[in-house]
Amino acid sequence: MKRIGIIGAMESEVELLKSTLSGCDTREIAHTAFYIGTHGSHELVVACSGIGKVNAACTAQIMIDRLGVDCIINTGIAGGLSDELSVGDVVISSVLSYHDFTLKFLTYRYPFTESFTADNTLIETATDACEHIGNIRYVVKEIVSGDAFVTDSKLKNDIKSRTEAYCVEMEGAAIAHTCAMNDIPFVVIRTISDNADDNAAFSFEQFEKKTAAISAKIVLAMAEHI
Ligand code: ADE
Structure with a gap:
């Protein structure tokens, strides 16, 4: 038996998981x-960490230190971020990085300032879970995070010009960063709710619940097969 930490930033992202737990x-x-x-x-x-990098990192560190x-x-x-993806498609992380972390003239690279590679076994378990559930379009690609809800095409195109990422969110890289510092395996599972463009807020409101549930279902299937 393993103890698996699962973090969502918003209630909509964890409600299915919470209601499925036995003996909670x-x-x-x-x-x-x-x-x-x-x-x-x-x-x-x-846990529902709250939105943004610091909330996510603190929650991850507590799970590691206090809850084992x-x-x-x-x-x-x-x-x-990719034209290949539509609302409802899933991105399983290969690598996580920040889109809002710039060292500019500081050329010396400190540890943990670049990108964070997800665990291969967890990636495989996630792809197996998608296959098992069926009817899920997924890719294993880079994800970027930053403390911004991206709702305009200018910022979207700027991020796209600097990264290879297929989607943008606000916590994954901070969780990946915390896990890397503690040698804890991690993976990020994200379902597309919007296209991070001028229409993002409208699309987000419309698809938040439905798309959050797709990721949660994949996580539950992973727990059944790990
Ligand atoms: N999470 C869902 N949509 C997002 C967006 N457009 N920007 C940042 N985080 C998101």
């Missing part, structure tokens, strides 16, 4: 609720 116990640490229960043959620790998780899965929705 709750712990409150740093104003964050951690729901601990079982699913499949594993113990899950589910063996790995972390970040679940949720994202803005699509």
Whole structure:
């Protein structure tokens, strides 16, 4: 039995997971609720971190230090950056990086300032879960994060010009960063809710719940097959 940490930034991203847990116990640490229960043959620790990089990093570090998780899965929705993707398609992370972290003239590279590679076994478990559920279009590609909800084509194109990422969100790289510093395996699963363009806010509101549930279902299927 493994203890799997699962982080979503918003309630819509964790509600299905919370309601599926058996024998659920709750712990409150740093104003964050951690729901601990079982699913499949594993113990899950589910938390809603709140939006943004710092909330996500703090939640990941608490899961590692205080709740002893063996790995972390970040679940949720994202803005699509690639013309190959539509609302409802899934991006499983290969690599995570920040789109809002620039060192400019600081040429010396400190550790943990570049990109973070997701765990191969977790990536494979995620692709297997998509195949098992069926009817899910997914890619394994780079994801970028930053403290901005991208709702304009200018910023979107700027991010696209600087990265190879297929989608943009606000927590994945911070969770990946925290996991890398602690040698904890991780993967990020994001379903496209909007295209990070001028229409993003409207699309997000319309598809938030439905697309968040797709990622959560993949995570549940992963827990059944890990
Ligand atoms: N999460 C979902 N859509 C997003 C967007 N357009 N920008 C940042 N995070 C998102």
